Amino acid sequence: MNLGGPVANLQGVGPKLGECLARLGVDSIADLLCLLPQRYEDRTEVRPLGGLRPGEKVLIEANVELAEVVFRGRRSLLCRVTDGTGAITLRFFHFSRGQQQTLSRGVRLRCFGEVRAGRTGLEMIHPEYRTLNADTPPPEPTLTPVYPTTEGLHQQRLRTFAGQALAILADEPLVDYLTGRLPEEWPSINEAIEFLHRPPAGADTAMLLAGRHPCQRRIALEELLAHRLSLRSTAADRRLERAVALDRAVEPVTCFLERLPFKLTAGQNSAWREIGKDLDRPAPMYRLLQGDVGSGKTVVAALAVLRAAFSGCQAAVMAPTELLAEQHHASFRAWLEPLGIEVVLLTGSMPAAARGAAREAIASGDAAVAVGTHALFQEAVRFRRLALTVVDEQHRFGVHQRLSLKRKGEHGEVAPHQLVMTATPIPRTLAMTAYADLDCSVIAGLPPGRKPVRTTVVQEHRRGRLVERIAAHCRAGRQAYWVCPLIEESDRVDSSAALELERELTAALPGLSVGLIHGRLNSADKERMMREFKRGQVHVLVATTVIEVGVDVPNATLMVVENSERLGLAQLHQLRGRVGRGSEASDCVLLYKAPLSDMARERLTVLRETNDGFVVAEKDMQLRGPGEMLGTRQTGVLELRVADLGRDADLLPRVIRLCDELMTDSPGSVEPLTRRWIRAGAEYAKV
Secondary structure, eight states: OOTTSBGGGSTTOOHHHHHHHHHTTOOBHHHHHTSOOSEEEOOSSBOOGGGOOTTOEEEEEEEEEEEEEEESSSEEEEEEEEOSSOEEEEEESSOOHHHHHHSOTTOEEEEEEEEEEETTEEEEESOEEEEOOTTOOOSOSSOEEEOOOOTTOOHHHHHHHHHHHHHHHHHSOOOOTTTTTSOTTSOOHHHHHHHHHSOOTTOOHHHHHHTOSHHHHHHHHHHHHHHHHHHHHHHHHGGGOBOOOOOOOHHHHHHHHHHSSSOOOHHHHHHHHHHHHHHHSSSOOEEEEEEOTTSOHHHHHHHHHHHHHTTTOEEEEEOSSHHHHHHHHHHHHHHHGGGTOOEEEEOTTSOHHHHHHHHHHHHHTOOSEEEESGGGGSTTOOOSSEEEEEESSGGGSOHHHHHHHHHTTOBTTBOOEEEEEESSOOOHHHHHHHTTTSEEEEEOSOOTTOOOOEEEEEEGGGHHHHHHHHHHHHHTTOEEEEEOSOSSOOSSSOOOOHHHHHHHHHHHSTTSOEEEEOTTSOHHHHHHHHHHHHTTSOSEEEEOGGGGSSOOOTTEEEEEETTGGGSOHHHHHHHHTTSOOSSSOOEEEEEEOSSOOHHHHHHHHHHHHOOOHHHHHHHHHHHHOTHHHHOSOOTTSOOOSSOOTTTTGGGHHHHHHHHHHHHHHOGGGHHHHHHHHOOSOHHHHTO
16 A cells, blocks of 8 residues: 555545545545644543533543433433542433443443533533453553544544554655755654654643644644645736736726825825736736725725726626625716716615616626626626626635636636725735735725724723713714624523613613614615615614624714624724714724623723724734634635644744745645645635
8 A cells, every 4th residue: 555545445444434534635545644633632641530620521430330311301321420539420312222231330431521510410421431341451641633524434433544544654754845944853744744643652742732842833834835835826827817908098097086085095096006007917917905994995996997897898896795785886886987887786685677687787798897796696697798806805705606706707718807805904924825826905094084993991880871972972963883792682691682782772762763783684674774874864773793894884983892802803893993984083882791801801902002903903813813814714715724824823934935945946846745735626726
């Protein structure tokens, strides 16, 4: 057997288990070696029952005192075990007759599982266990690896298969593509892989459990390098793609800028110059436009759209919600229709006749600009000559969706230019890794006249005074948001629900209109409520976090965020960005319940001290890792097995240098090193 052979060559891997392994991206034996443990469990020490606490995962040895099948709403096997220091109940919901017979009084067991608080004391639910006898070996001397798995594939099977693969590795080591490029004290790829699958006796368990062991760092470095190489290779491959070089449209652009009631900021002008140079070329633009909430990304995107229209082509602008799509449609119409450019809206909730008319205008080319939601990439939508796609809040869309929109602009060898925008600032180190295939433009600062939002942190017991402040605020002609994270009362989370809050504020604010919007409302009711709020018919809008993105109501200059200690920095910053949209001074009040955890206190302090989204983003990555920056996990987006962008950010400068070295000095190593760690198809990288 060799490492390149199929995993089916391993003993015990039949067709069904082969399918399970394939779902994990394991096709070859080498793939199995790169399926590294995602964490470790400490089964080296037997813990006395008398010292256990809920939430701990522990190894115990104890004698069965009582075993019985009970029916308390659900059939279960309860097994009471003791060790002289205390007792615990093992609970099994799924069990066989053989298990019942095995778990009989007097049998001695070794169990591993999570301790929980049960009705009659401490419990373990479905622990791993084995019966003990004179020949049973002592507990494992090293940490036990826990692998990523899938339905039908148990941990013990994976550990057995990994052991077989390691035996092959001993005779046929993996190629180390970084030999001679790392300091001598760094482990080789083979040493690191063998160590992480089977940590030897005496291994530094604290470092392993923290993900900071040198062997984990060695793998993290290569994994991050593989992702960057993949994205840089994709960017290089794009040079073979062709696009329409868009007309510079000097006169229309000048006219557009003169008609604006404001001048572009230095940040907007800089971003527009970079985008404009991309559009000059007959190769597709792939650019990420970053800008804090309210920085003016949309008007820069409108300039790119204008150039597409005056080149005889079409542009599609895709937004994640109907509310945001309608808002963009209104802005683009106001800016572009006076210049003779037709702009249509296409969303899923439009009447069938209106949708049909919009699709017809897009197909004929009469509509040079189509603004919409996911409805834009549906099969029934045909573009005559799509040359530019703009995706707002790009992390809200899956890769499949963006790829579908891109394909609508492909005609033979011609692909559309792509501009993706985000109001969630991305730290530089994260952007250089997760978006290494995109050129990046940043709009720094806010438009003139915008005032930073004043942020205060207020404890829950001052709630009554806050309601009085809102009453005075709204009677002075302004509007307010009150954000509540939950929809209804929950036994598990002590939080005022949005429904109850609406009733409470309605009673406390006579003569003022209080509205409610949350994720469970249907689209029509959401749109109706938001229109009423924008028109000033609703004074106070009680909302869940659905208003986090896209709502633009300049007259709303006060926001209260309930239970702010429960929300992440990125989310709180996005919510705060819903106020401060006009020239009036705005306030954000972060309401919290004591006591605060250290992390919650740090988050609220950051928001109180800065309005700079990039400072907030850097701190958020330090506190919670990069997940909040990248949004939900998506096919083709960075999916890391060992590396953590927050924990391993200090490796990125070395990753960037090694990437450049390998692409220049050792191009033949790029593809095999990338394939070792990345399973996603190349097509997804192109969006």
